[in-house]
Amino acid sequence: MGQILAIAGNSFKDSVRSRVMLGVFFLAIVMIVSSLVLGALSFGEERKITADWGLFCTSLFGVIITIVVGIQQIHKEIDKKTLYNVLAKPVSRSHFLFGKYLGTMSVAVASILIMAIVHQGLMLESTGTFEPRLLIGVLADLLMVMILASVATFFSSVASPFMAGLFTTGFFLAGRWLHEMKYLILQLSRMDSAFAHYMTWPLKGLYLALPNFAIFDIDGELVHQIALPNGYLLLLAGYSITYSAVLLLAAVRAFSKRDFL
Amino acid sequence: MKPTANKDNTIFLAELKSVNKVFRPGVGKKTVHALKNISLEVRQGEILGLLGPNGAGKTTTIKLLLGLLFPSSGKVRLFGENPADPASRKKVGFLPENPYFYDYLTAREYMSLAARLCGMEKNETQKAINYLLEVVGLTGAEGKYLRKFSKGMLQRLGLAQALINSPDLLILDEPMSGLDPLGRRQVRELIRNSNVRGRSVLFSSHVLSDVEAICDRVIIINHGQVAAQGLLSDLVSRNETKVEITVERPPQGLKDRLEAKGCVVSEAGGVLSIRLADPKMQDVVIEEIHGAGGNLHSLVPLRPSLEDVFMKEVGEKAEGV
Numbered sequence: 001m002g003q004i005l006a007i008a009g010n011s012f013k014d015s016v017r018s019r020v021m022l023g024v025f026f027l028a029i030v031m032i033v034s035s036l037v038l039g040a041l042s043f044g045e046e047r048k049i050t051a052d053w054g055l056f057c058t059s060l061f062g063v064i065i066t067i068v069v070g071i072q073q074i075h076k077e078i079d080k081k082t083l084y085n086v087l088a089k090p091v092s093r094s095h096f097l098f099g100k101y102l103g104t105m106s107v108a109v110a111s112i113l114i115m116a117i118v119h120q121g122l123m124l125e126s127t128g129t130f131e132p133r134l135l136i137g138v139l140a141d142l143l144m145v146m147i148l149a150s151v152a153t154f155f156s157s158v159a160s161p162f163m164a165g166l167f168t169t170g171f172f173l174a175g176r177w178l179h180e181m182k183y184l185i186l187q188l189s190r191m192d193s194a195f196a197h198y199m200t201w202p203l204k205g206l207y208l209a210l211p212n213f214a215i216f217d218i219d220g221e222l223v224h225q226i227a228l229p230n231g232y233l234l235l236l237a238g239y240s241i242t243y244s245a246v247l248l249l250a251a252v253r254a255f256s257k258r259d260f261l
Numbered sequence: 262m263k264p265t266a267n268k269d270n271t272i273f274l275a276e277l278k279s280v281n282k283v284f285r286p287g288v289g290k291k292t293v294h295a296l297k298n299i300s301l302e303v304r305q306g307e308i309l310g311l312l313g314p315n316g317a318g319k320t321t322t323i324k325l326l327l328g329l330l331f332p333s334s335g336k337v338r339l340f341g342e343n344p345a346d347p348a349s350r351k352k353v354g355f356l357p358e359n360p361y362f363y364d365y366l367t368a369r370e371y372m373s374l375a376a377r378l379c380g381m382e383k384n385e386t387q388k389a390i391n392y393l394l395e396v397v398g399l400t401g402a403e404g405k406y407l408r409k410f411s412k413g414m415l416q417r418l419g420l421a422q423a424l425i426n427s428p429d430l431l432i433l434d435e436p437m438s439g440l441d442p443l444g445r446r447q448v449r450e451l452i453r454n455s456n457v458r459g460r461s462v463l464f465s466s467h468v469l470s471d472v473e474a475i476c477d478r479v480i481i482i483n484h485g486q487v488a489a490q491g492l493l494s495d496l497v498s499r500n501e502t503k504v505e506i507t508v509e510r511p512p513q514g515l516k517d518r519l520e521a522k523g524c525v526v527s528e529a530g531g532v533l534s535i536r537l538a539d540p541k542m543q544d545v546v547i548e549e550i551h552g553a554g555g556n557l558h559s560l561v562p563l564r565p566s567l568e569d570v571f572m573k574e575v576g577e578k579a580e581g582v
Contacts (some may be wrong), residue, residue, distance in 0.1 A: 003377065003378055006374055006377035010366075084355070085357065085362070087327070089375070089379050089426075259330045
């Protein structure tokens with residue numbers, strides 16, 4: 001465990017000492033703070049706009065930071081050959097990968113939590129009170145980036161950063177629009193053509209394999225103060241842990257067989 | 262985790278047995294047979310030099326020993342274990358070729374990371390880090406970010422991190438590359454001192470003088486095969502010794518008479534130099550010199566250097582390619 005934490009801690013330092021990452025994070029804070037301006041322009045919808053825009057920005061930048069950090073972590077080590085120094089020590093490849101995953105997660109969690117604190121501060125400024133209920137949305141974001149970090153770790157352990165970025169972003173977008181994909185499958189299955197028939201099966205496969213990121217989007221319910229189903233967060237946590245574990249095991253399997261030239 | 266031993270109880274810390282390594286880069290690209298049926302071992306207590314031209318297979322051999330590459334066929338053992346098992350690397354220190362470190366860390370942070378990766382306890386690391394940074398001459402630079410380090414400083418830090426776990430086997434890939442003469446000397450001393458403390462050292466180089474200066478045993482690799490191996494003294498003495506004879510104020514006609522006997526003769530500044538490839542010829546030549554009334558000035562046996570051996574094994578084969 002000490003080795004995994006050492007690798008994770010090092011990855012965290014890499015990100016927080018990177019000017020690019022600090023730039024992205026600064027932009028995220030500026031975007032969240034801009035909710036005050038948007039709220040002021042909304043004539044009576046100040047609370048709703050500040051809450052909605054803040055949650056949206058936290059979620060969006062949480063995703064961007066996770067993808068950017070996640071796809072670079074492993075490739076950078078291979079490209080700059082720093083990996084040799086790590087794997088020549090008594091460190092297993094699975095520990096290295098878990099460490100990198102935890103490193104990505106630590107950056108994502110720290111960024112999302114800071115953004116959430118800033119957001120709560122803005123809620124206090126605009127409405128005179130904190131809105132702790134909005135933190136449920138932050139928790140959902142954290143569970144979502146848990147899966148996204150495992151997707152990025154998986155792709156970055158088998159592909160170049162460009163391809164890993166493309167696939168991870170593709171996974172995220174497809175996973176976000178899974179409801180639409182379900183609708184498309186339904187429509188195709190009703191059509192009476194060979195093309196529709198042959199398209200249905202791969203789409204059904206994708207529908208089952210892709211992570212359902214749409215279920216983590218509960219901003220609407222939180223902003224409009226609609227109650228969530230009982231145990232919904234527990235369900236999200238179970239889904240997130242299971243999906244991440246499966247992907248990380250697949251990543252370990254692929255990574256363990258790699259030659260490092 | 263036990264190293265293996267042969268019949269005469271020589272302990273092998275690392276071994277390659279009939280190893281082949283083939284790289285298949287992908288469709289449309291040429292398959293590279295990097296190592297061809299290579300067998301070698303690193304013995305306890307020795308400094309072994311892995312010598313060969315660029316692209317000979319030295320780094321591939323080292324990466325196989327460390328589990329960074331997998332053999333296409335054959336067997337690799339590190340302390341008697343498969344190098345893919347992390348436990349086999351517990352007592353190994355490694356310095357890669359042209360080491361690149363995390364440049365956002367300070368030297369102390371990097372050493373601390375290396376110690377944690379080796380599973381060392383926090384209380385034992387600080388003392389070890391201070392000592393090693395002093396040994397490699399980086400005291401005072403421990404708080405400096407590695408992006409500000411020169412190549413020589415990085416190389417020395419690389420050596421310090423390789424020694425952090427007090428390894429029994431040090432594997433150094435081109436440890437002198439990029440160092441100035443003073444730096445090279447310091448690294449040579451460091452390798453020697455490590456060996457005196459009982460460490461075995463495997464280091465690769467294409468700089469013959471470095472290998473000749475510190476190695477007990479040498480393995481010459483060329484085109485992925487072992488071209489020659491043995492104790493440095495054996496390798497050198499296995500090759501023919503030449504003799505050089507000089508004659509001051511040579512009598513007229515001596516040069517022609519010696520050349521007629523097949524000797525290589527040159528004359529400069531009134532001194533005749535005769536090089537004999539076959540030392541058995543020296544009695545005949547001396548007799549000829551005395552017979553002609555010449556004055557024998559010197560007779561020097563020319564021991565072949567490692568460079569001669571290397572050129573014989575590598576150079577001649579390269580010409581034949």
